[in-house]
Amino acid sequence: TVKPRKFPPGPKWFPIVGNAGEVNKLREKTGYLYKAVKELCNTYCKDSPLLGLKIGKDKIVMVNSLDANKEMLYNEDIDGRPKGIFYQTRTWGERKGVLLTDGELWKEQRRFLIKHLKEFGFGRKGMGDIACTEASFMLDDVANLISKDGAKNGIYMHNFFNTYILNTLWTMMAGIRYQASDPQMIILQDLLFDLFRNVDMVGALFSHFPILATIAPKMSGYKDFIRTHKRIWRFLREEIARHKENLDEDVDSRDFMGVYLRNLREHGERDTYSEGQLVAMCMDMFMAGTETTSKSMSFGFSYLVRNQTVQRKAQEEIDRVIGRNRLPTLDDRPNMPYNEAIVHESVRHFMGRTFGVPHRALRHTTLAGYNIPEDTMVVSNFTNILMDETLFPEPYTFQPERFIVDGKLSLPEHYFPFGLSKHRCMGDVLAKCNIFIFTTSMLQKFSFLPVPGEPLPSLDHIDGATPSAAPFKALVMPRT
Numbered sequence: 001t002v003k004p005r006k007f008p009p010g011p012k013w014f015p016i017v018g019n020a021g022e023v024n025k026l027r028e029k030t031g032y033l034y035k036a037v038k039e040l041c042n043t044y045c046k047d048s049p050l051l052g053l054k055i056g057k058d059k060i061v062m063v064n065s066l067d068a069n070k071e072m073l074y075n076e077d078i079d080g081r082p083k084g085i086f087y088q089t090r091t092w093g094e095r096k097g098v099l100l101t102d103g104e105l106w107k108e109q110r111r112f113l114i115k116h117l118k119e120f121g122f123g124r125k126g127m128g129d130i131a132c133t134e135a136s137f138m139l140d141d142v143a144n145l146i147s148k149d150g151a152k153n154g155i156y157m158h159n160f161f162n163t164y165i166l167n168t169l170w171t172m173m174a175g176i177r178y179q180a181s182d183p184q185m186i187i188l189q190d191l192l193f194d195l196f197r198n199v200d201m202v203g204a205l206f207s208h209f210p211i212l213a214t215i216a217p218k219m220s221g222y223k224d225f226i227r228t229h230k231r232i233w234r235f236l237r238e239e240i241a242r243h244k245e246n247l248d249e250d251v252d253s254r255d256f257m258g259v260y261l262r263n264l265r266e267h268g269e270r271d272t273y274s275e276g277q278l279v280a281m282c283m284d285m286f287m288a289g290t291e292t293t294s295k296s297m298s299f300g301f302s303y304l305v306r307n308q309t310v311q312r313k314a315q316e317e318i319d320r321v322i323g324r325n326r327l328p329t330l331d332d333r334p335n336m337p338y339n340e341a342i343v344h345e346s347v348r349h350f351m352g353r354t355f356g357v358p359h360r361a362l363r364h365t366t367l368a369g370y371n372i373p374e375d376t377m378v379v380s381n382f383t384n385i386l387m388d389e390t391l392f393p394e395p396y397t398f399q400p401e402r403f404i405v406d407g408k409l410s411l412p413e414h415y416f417p418f419g420l421s422k423h424r425c426m427g428d429v430l431a432k433c434n435i436f437i438f439t440t441s442m443l444q445k446f447s448f449l450p451v452p453g454e455p456l457p458s459l460d461h462i463d464g465a466t467p468s469a470a471p472f473k474a475l476v477m478p479r480t
């Protein structure tokens with residue numbers, strides 16, 4: 001309960017629980033974790049860019065200003081990822097993967113993943129082709145949906161993109177795509193939904209209070225966490241086994257599983273390379289790459305339905321640059337600053353309602369003049385940057401124009417929703433490619449209108465491990 005010397009300001013720490021009670025109360029009152037943090041900042045750190053908390057066993061520092069975030073992201077002493085039951089149990093008690101690891105394993109495996117995805121998946125052509133193929137399937141599905149009678153009442157859009165985003169990732173990882181109605185797709189979506197439920201950006205109840213995993217496994221979320229992870233490990237291991245069986249025949253297959261397994265067969269399990277590591281990396285790609293992208297798109301579309309002027313401008317650019325006779329490709333992107341700006345504005349609205357992936361102080365260090373003890377969790381509060389009205393005027397409106405200067409796309413240096421420096425997002429290129437291809441393909445073929453007699457999509461969102469646009473429908477009309 002005694003705060004370390006010069007620890008960032010924040011509420012008083014109570015024995016055992018720390019500030020868990022106060023944070024929870026505020027979260028319940030405001031409905032959102034980011035609003036709870038904002039209220040605490042207003043009370044305790046008017047003159048400080050940092051808020052210092054303790055939740056159960058964890059010391060947590062929220063980084064609230066632009067400058068302090070840059071300082072933190074470039075400080076190598078804060079390049080760790082949190083340790084503990086939550087972060088290890090997800091990978092059967094060992095630290096594996098690339099999203100929540102640090103040290104040699106993270107460095108080596110991050111390098112491998114980036115190199116091979118560049119060659120086979122993230123390379124412009126491979127990635128663009130996968131997105132375009134998936135977009136065609138998506139357009140067919142929309143056409144089928146709106147040919148049905150019920151479509152007159154609008155189509156739910158807030159989770160519409162999940163299937164297609166998931167397919168682009170799964171194609172790169174395992175060379176597989178599923179129809180939206182395929183039982184495997186339904187299982188996969190269900191697994192991911194469970195994976196995100198009951199956790200937030202800084203962990204779960206049992207990670208702050210590990211004793212609860214033993215004495216109250218159900219109530220603390222531990223039991224569900226284990227159950228869901230066992231299911232996802234099984235799902236991935238089954239696919240890995242299938243890949244292993246076909247490794248000799250599929251010599252040309254370029255998916256990540258094949259590449260990793262061939263590497264293991266050639267050099268054996270060694271250093272940081274293992275089949276378990278492959279399972280963990282696939283899980284990380286799902287966790288980091290699916291909801292982030294599809295939810296950015298649903299925020300984007302909720303605003304496009306609200307703001308028909310933006311939609312019309314995007315369609316004018318699509319008609320002018322591409323026309324109606326062929327689908328958009330990545331080659332069109334440099335000629336379409338307005339649509340590209342829509343991509344960035346969609347991502348801003350998503351990240352502007354959440355926190356970054358937590359870092360951990362690897363050793364005692366300082367940040368913005370405060371002491372940060374070893375093992376403190378340090379978290380970027382993206383709301384304070386991406387929704388700051390001095391940096392992004394009228395932040396809760398959707399204005400692609402804010403990213404356009406003299407007719408060209410121009411991103412300010414305070415726009416870094418994918419992070420900065422060594423832990424920078426590994427999927428930003430893929431995310432931007434998918435959002436561009438999917439959004440322009442949809443807007444080329446269809447218009448998305450408010451449903452007559454129903455309210456416009458709400459500006460409120462649903463809190464969770466990642467924020468979701470509130471459920472909304474659009475009346476989808478083919479463009480003539």
Ligand code: HEM
Nearest residue numbers: 099288289292293296357417418419423424425426427431
């Ligand atoms: C709109 C979509 C996305 C956003 C806004 C986003 C944002 C971020 C952010 C803020 C981080 C943390 C950076 C840090 O800790 O300093 C991150 C890390 C990461 N992202 Fe993304 N991401 C997106 C899509 C993706 C996709 C599609 C993939 C994979 C295919 C992906 C894979 C990763 C991985 C593996 C990391 C961990 C990197 C590391 O620690 O070295 N992300 N992302």
